């Protein structure tokens with residue numbers, strides 16, 4: 001398939017495949033792994049605009065980037081147009097390439113503070129936010145949204161149109177309602193409607209778990225790019241598979257051999273220890289990644305029980321080595337000898 005380049009304002013992506021922002025996941029180490037696999041654009045975890053403005057060290061660290069990762073978007077959340085605009089301007093000064101605003105987060109903590117998907121109920125507020133942020137930055141501005149608040153109020157096409165009118169350069173859409181959270185299926189028909197409603201590029205998101213689904217989303221909706229979230233958990237290889245499928249028409253469905261998987265798990269751990277500067281904290285965060293990396297492998301459940309009990313790098317390495325050595329000789333990968 002001949003893919004048109006995805007242009008977001010003046011930024012042209014090498015390929016129209018985007019890593020979705022995921023809180024607690026898409027920190028610098030994870031973004032670099034996705035980049036190695038050929039993703040076109042990465043995005044930070046969602047960052048509190050207020051935290052950025054107030055100079056919170058943790059929030060600023062979450063926004064840190066390296067030029068190795070190529071184009072990087074930072075996503076902010078909040079509800080006060082002025083604070084969002086100030087945060088956007090501070091992030092632009094830090095060197096991010098694209099600024100994204102979160103109008104999609106369904107979690108109650110966000111809803112209570114009038115941020116994320118709750119803003120889909122307030123088109124005027126969205127207009128004020130996008131206008132204020134646009135007026136303060138020169139880099140491209142994107143917004144990420146859901147299909148609406150609930151099944152009775154699907155308004156993504158209207159919100160996308162407002163965002164475009166106020167100067168957004170692209171839209172990404174996860175077509176579930178806030179009420180759905182992550183249940184049911186993403187309704188790609190809403191994505192197709194958004195594509196019809198705006199002239200700026202639309203990046204389709206939701207339930208892409210294979211290269212075939214990525215192609216299907218592009219073909220069914222006419223969207224300009226695809227964004228992958230959960231499909232990349234424990235599976236950054238999905239980006240090279242999607243790249244190969246879209247560019248060459250075929251890919252290796254087996255994914256990486258066990259040795260490569262083992263090496264990447266350890267590299268991910270070491271990069272996170274480096275990034276956090278705290279071995280125990282990094283090991284704890286990596287537990288969920290190790291669970292994702294070993295999902296479906298023989299002995300994976302016992303491996304995960306074991307890994308959840310330990311806190312040092314040395315212990316993790318020992319357990320991972322043992323797990324993969326057993327995989328290699330074709331025995332239950334973890335468990336009683």
Ligand SMILES: Cc1cc2nc3c(=O)[nH]c(=O)nc-3n(C[C@H](O)[C@H](O)[C@H](O)COP(=O)(O)O)c2cc1C
Pocket residue numbers: 020021022023024025045046075102104105144174205206207208227228229230231
């Ligand atoms: C662990 C996790 C954290 C997420 N954090 C964010 C976030 O910070 N900002 C955001 O806009 N969406 C967030 N999302 C939603 C994803 O970006 C994406 O829209 C959603 O998972 C649907 O895409 P998928 O089916 O490819 O996972 C998160 C999703 C997950 C699973």
